[in-house]
Amino acid sequence: MTERHLGRLIEDTDGALSLLAALAESFRTVEEQTTSFQSQCDDLVSEQRRLQTLADEVGTDLHYYGYLDNATRRLNAPGAGSLADTEELSEILASLDSCIHFMAHHKEYRDSESYLARYQALLTKSLHLLEVGLTARLEKVSTELSKQIAATNSDAAQHALAYGRFEELLVDGSYSLVPNVQQVVASAYTQPGAARTNHQSYSIYANTANNIFRTYLQWRDHSLRPIVQKELDAFRNDAKDSKATSAGYSAVETASRRLIKQTFERSYQEVLLFTKVFAVDPQYSANTNSVFGTLRAYRSDLVNAVNVAPLASLLQTALGATNDLSTVCNVLGWVTHEYLLLDLDEDDTNQDNASDGNEEDGSPSYLAAHSRQMAARLLAEHLWLFADALFEAEIAKSITKFPIAPEALKIVPITDGQAASNAYPPVRRAIELLSMFDQAMPKERCQSNSSVVFKIVKEAISALQRAELRIKSAHMSTDPDLFLIKNLLILKNELLSLEIGDIRNDGTGTGAMQHFGQIWDALSLATNLVGYFSTFIPGQSLWSRATGAVAGSAAAAATAAGSGYASVSGRAASAVGSITGSVPGSSIAAMLPGGPAAPSVSDLDVSEQLDEALRRSINAFTQRWGNLIYEGSSRKLGGKNVAKLERELDDLLQTAFSNQPEVATKLKEAIQNVAQAGGAQQSDTKANRV
Template identity: 60%
Template sequence: MYEDAWYNFDFQHKRNPSQSHGHKRKESLLQQPNGVSQPGDATEPLEELFEDEADPNTPAEATIARRAKSYSDFHDLVREHPVTQSSERRRASRKQDRYWDALAIQEPRHSAFDLDTPIFELLQDDLLEASQQEYSLYRDQLALTERHLDTLIQDTNGALDILASLADSFRAVEDQTSSFKSQCDDLLTEQKRLQKLADEVGTDLYYYTYLDNVTRRLNAPGASRLVDDEVFEEILTNLDACIAFMTKNPNYRDAESYLARYQALLTKALHLLEVGFVSRLDKSSADMAKQIAATQSEAARHALAYGRFEELLLDSYSLLPNIRNVLSKAFDEYGSPKSGQSVDIYSNTAKNIFLAYLGTRDRDLKPIIQKEIEAFRNDAKETSPETASRNFVKQCFERSYHEAQLFTKLFEMEPGYSTDTASAFMAIKGHRSDLVNGVNVAPIATQLQSVLVPSELKVACNVLGWMTHEYLVLDYDEDETPFARHCRELTARLLTEHLWAFTDAAFEAEIAKSISKVPVVVDALKIGPVVDGVASSNAYPPVKRALELLDLFDQSMPKERCQRDSPVVFKIVKEAIQALHRAEARLKPLKTGTDSDLFMIKNLLILKNELVSLEIGDIRSQDPGMQHFGQIWDALSVAQNLVGYFSSFIPGSSLWSRGSPGPGGAKNGTPAVAPEQQDASDQLDELLRKSIYAFTQRWGDVINEATGRQLGGKNLVKVERELEAMLQNAFSNQPEVIAKLKEAIQMHAQAQNERKGSKITRV
């Protein structure tokens, strides 16, 4: 099956050299391994027996199987070539000759055979050997295979022994090298630590060695050219890194000294940037100022002041990028201040850059601004201050928008409103000039006030009202443009910072002039008839002026500033009440035929109705009569329970609400509230209750007295006619007021009569 030369066994035999030539056919695996076979040893084949039919008990004829390719193929060959198949093929090939060969009588092989001995016995051994020849071959093959397997087992055992020996050797080597490995690991760790330490030392050393380099560069004769180069940004970055390192490690050698020197160098570098920017501004301004002075066209001036100026500043390599880099270290894109190291140095430089830029713009645009201001003042004198003010505000808002756009393009920053003193907004706002820039609105307010001061108060109110409705009231049907948003912001600042305070002062001056200091005239104390159905037509003149001022204030201010707790509204109401008190004090000793209580009720109701109108809606859209009387009356708690109302005027009553003292002063431990601390509406309510109580009580007593006299019916009719005439004169177009007052008088008289146990006739 296999060549013996494949295995290194002791029983291998050497091949005959003479047989190595020829066809070079390998020795058969079926050859017996016990040496070279001799010719005499060959087994004689037995003569074939001729039988008619194959005996099923006859052993199968042996055949030679094909040589196996490998040892593992041996069993497959055996299964593929069973003995029965070989025997059947041989019988099939010689089927026709068997019958004749069976009849042939073979001569005895040896003459020594005894004729008397049966031939089967003589040939029994040979037959047995011949029949078992194939099985002997298989036995030999199995024996050969067994020897091969034994050899493999021995070789495997030897290999396992060698491997075990190697494993023991490796273990011994590993045990011997473990200490060496740990030493190597310690050396590697130490090497990494030293390398890291060396890197750190080298990095730290850079922050010290950079000082000489940057000092030479910033002190060189051509250092000013660095601001227009990209290397300037690198210098600032390195200086920031060095300052941060020295600040972080104050314990290092000479850290404080190096920190101070680096900060000084940073200041010097930023100063070079300021000088370079100012030089660029001066150069651009010199070219543009001549051209602006030479032209007379407004469009050409606008193109030079903005378009050409922007081109001249942008015509540089890295100057503006370096400036933007410095500004970004101090402020964000909306001008809010940043925090961090050296931010004070950068912020100071940024503010200096802003002031230099604004100063240049003032110098360049001053001729244009002066002409616009002169034209505005001439229009205010010749035409109308109100129209001139509107045109001037529009013109200033347009210029402010263009200045803001130019500022944003140059510095990539849009300063938003901020109250922080460190913000860019406050830095620009602090620049004092007559130029209207993107932030400063003081020049607009200054020019407007110079024209509105000599004008009437109504002109200022109309201008403020126009600005409020034109710019502050948003139109939600359209998208807000950047220009509209800018105008709204300027208007809000212009009103809150300047014009509202200016208008409040103008109102206070007008109040003092037309209400507080007006002398009491006797003829003005009479209550005349109502003219054209207007309730305020027969009011006291200071009260009429108070109504006009309230109307003006409502038209010029948002509703948030027109509430009853507004200082101006409070002052108007307070001074009107004081004027009524002076008129009442003068009216009582005079015999003018005017009831002082009715005089107070008439004027106080008009004033109260006006305040309610201001709080509810637009007074101009309301009926000129006493449209809010029902609401006022209900608030005074008169119409709900008049008997209880009149009886509540006992000292200590709770009707004097909101801390207002009753006729008896402060009771029940409740302190009286000073008039200056009271709400304007509270003061009116208190005074109105007093006047209504006094009037209804007095006339109720008159009716009771007229009823109790002789001929009381005639006296009562006369009293009622006199009361009716008085009420109709004061409230001719207000029947509701007359009815309420009559009802109050009747209820008061009835209450007094019930106390006396008598019945009073209805009025």
Template identity: 50%
Template structure:
């Protein structure tokens, strides 16, 4: 395109005039560019006109040039002058003319000098030229401008025509594109449909190819597992891939049972899975036998405990690990059946995997038992020899510690080999249940039967106190401490084994020992006359003058509380129930014998004395435990420290009615010892079994107190009525109570108060009866 100079070309015409001093103060208005100077210097020299260089003039349009863009409206005049100067320079070929400014001023007239143009040889200059030539010469510059403008107009018209043509072409193209788009819309829709169909077919082909993979894999895996050297696959990484692929194929055939021949392929894949797992089991068993053949003779020949431990655990694990991928493949199969904590992963192939894993576990335990049984048997024989003497308790402690350490070592080895920790679980399908079911193996991380059998054999002939000491030590050593958050694995394992050892074996064994002792020393205690008395209290011990079976019952209560947790000493313990029922039966027989012999012993006071001791001990065991450092006799007879709570829980004994209600609320202070199972001989109709042992104790105590206070209240009332012997009766009552309850002033005071209340109640009853008789006589 053309520059702006083509359209806004203004020639630069400037005339420099000499201004006088008189014109310097005007309005400075610019003069016309065509006005001739009206003054001529006096000293100006007149020179002849130069020849017109018409040959050098070129009427062709000038070359397009880049005109300097004006900065503002005031700068437009300067830009025009610069453009004219540039064009003149091109036209003259770059020749510099003298007095350029004056020449440019009158260039339109072709006069070289304005001052010398007035006269040439004393003739007028205008007469030398023709009028047409002057006009042509004066308008030559403007003709050039006219031609340039005409050419610019032609260019603009050409541009307009080209623009119109381009717009018409674009409109035509737009119409063509619209037509093409209308024609190709249906084609595009068809193409989209074809692409969608192609995608569907491709997806279908992929699915079909995937499904065919589950069918085509059968031949490959059949050749690999039936090859002559298939047994070596279990020591290769490819065996794990085979198991994964068989798993996938079995799951696919199970899910798509409607596919063609799916049942047949499923049966064949399951058979191949069983064969692969059998190869793995055989390979692992061979590795176990090889390791056993290496370490077994060395263990038997070694005399050092540390050397045997290093061979049995460190060297054995090292020999099993000397393979490429046998142990990883075994762990993979184990983890397909169980998680890392030993819980069963129930799935479509759980039965197949679990059968193989259980067989592997059985083989492992058999090898370990075969290698270590001689050493463990030797330790058990040493324990039996040591337990024959008086050191049964330390021997039992050493055996428990030794077995717990070995069990923990075996559990760690088992966890490292199979990547499964056999945590306690009651589910028979778990790893713990599988190991627990194998009771024949002595070297088993969860089997405690060998320990329990040896301990029970050693504790069978010893005293009940020794048995309770062993049971109490195990409970306090491993169950009682409060472990912090940083509990070690060994302490956790020992606590678990101790809990199982006690709950499954030793507690039942101890209960049987207590029942035997109760039957021997309480239920079958002889009734001799010398034992049916109330002797004096010795050394301030309240139970020192108790009935011997009751005294033994108190000792057994304390002993049972010391070796058992509180949960087993409360509510439905069969030992406590048998102890209470047999003690109450013995006391009733003793009371009946005292009454039949008519001895000097007060039968009611005899019952009160022994029943209060028994009840006080029951309350003490319910509220707090007895310290094991206190001897049983001292702890039982130091005093009736809970008598106040027992007595205050009842109504005040101020009347005979209150005496009858004595101890009515005491049953809440002691456990309700119910018979855990009705007597089979009575068909569940036994009265002793239907009523709580605590209620029976309360009834007997209430009856004895009522009988004692009523009889002595009657004696006091009779002495008061006769008016003599009151002091003698009260003195006799005081001596009797002091003999039975020496040092127990609270008990003596309460019983005396009850006797006085009974005597007062009898006096009131007599007065009321007389008053009623007088009223009846007056009416008659």
């Protein structure tokens, strides 16, 4: 029984093992089939993903093609003009920008060029709708306000209507019109007004933005004309009123100052309004594609955010009618000192406010910065050139064409202690013109190859040379060399006093020859050796040595003579230069008129020409009088004429330099050296013969 039971167990076990083996074989077969199926499924999933990605890309690309019909229907639908004041126009512009960008960067796609042209046409049409909408609103607002402005005589009320009410009706009264305009302007220009030339549709946006700017300026002229016309009438009346003087200023000068302040303040208000309407601040730029260049190119007889030409035209007309060069210089000097020469503390305050981002909040610092820019442009672009022309006309009239009269060629005693009181009239006029030019101009402009300063000195030297020839040809009693020395020293001393442009009162009096020692040192290294060396080196003299060293010494003397004013003049240059410091690649050098190419140094350096004329005159005078004294003291004459010659020499020097004893002393020392050198030469000649 046990054996049978165990046998059945063995049989059952064998059956179970057979079943398990069959199951294992089945599982192996299923596993093989499942692995193959899983691989096929993975391939299908990957293919599905690839197709989905491809479908998305095709759908996206088809969107850029399909949007054409939608945009065309919306822009051509009845009432499309109302889009200008809706947010939908902003979305349309953004979508058209995307489509244009896509077509421009996928030129290999089918019909991309055709679609690009059609999208650009739709963009132009949508921008035209915006332009028409803004024009209509400007016309409505300006027409309404013009009537109200003309109906009131209150300046405060007119200002409130022209700016506060105008901004309220145009900016605050629109739903999306002004934001849409700002979006268009931002697509063409940066916030400071630089052109976004890298934008795909820059030319289209820029054309619309410029049209909008011009339309805006035209309607602003329409609104402001009653106000500005009243100010212009008041200016013309004040300028013609000969009795209207204030604090010693002429009527024209007082009226010009008032007009300049009014114009700068109005331009400042226009800048603020322009910034609020278009969200762009037109910073100075020499690029004609900038907002500044567009506004500057707009021709109008009224002031706007950047235009100074109307102000310059009015000032030139009024100042030119006075025929008074000093009045012109006073106005130019006032503009320079009022707006360009600011205190250092004020400069620092302005820079701090600008760095805090407050330059557009109507703060006094922003008003000062804008006024400085307007003043610099008014001077550099208009008034400086106008003043130069007046100076050149005055030079030709009073110096170049001055008639030579015998009375003017005499050396008369000095009056009132003024060294220039007995100067030749053209020299006196040259000094006056130099002083006026210095008062009217920043120091840097007087020193940097100024054609006016050059012409004044050049023509004064020429006038003196013509007078010298007349003295010699007429055999007048006037000593021609002393005549030249006297007048050339006065002219040279004035140039050193001004530093070719800088006037200072050092307490010695305007008539003192305070720089004579520097002039003498610049002309000669060793005065007591002049006559001695000139007798041994015929035709050579320390007085006619190379002009390079002399010019360097004279320049050093001039610098030492007036370094106290350098800080003020330096601030003038920095004030002008900081106007466009925030604009990349711009500087005030681009604003200032460069004029023609600078001539060579020998043609332009009047200081060297003046020094050379002085050396020749002093050398001729000292040589001639030294020889006369030597011959008078020779054994042939027994020294009988020496006292007479010395008295005559003293009289000449006293008449010419009565209040400048140092000049007479130096000349007498040089003459004595020449006389002594003559005696030494004769002794050496006898010794050589022996």
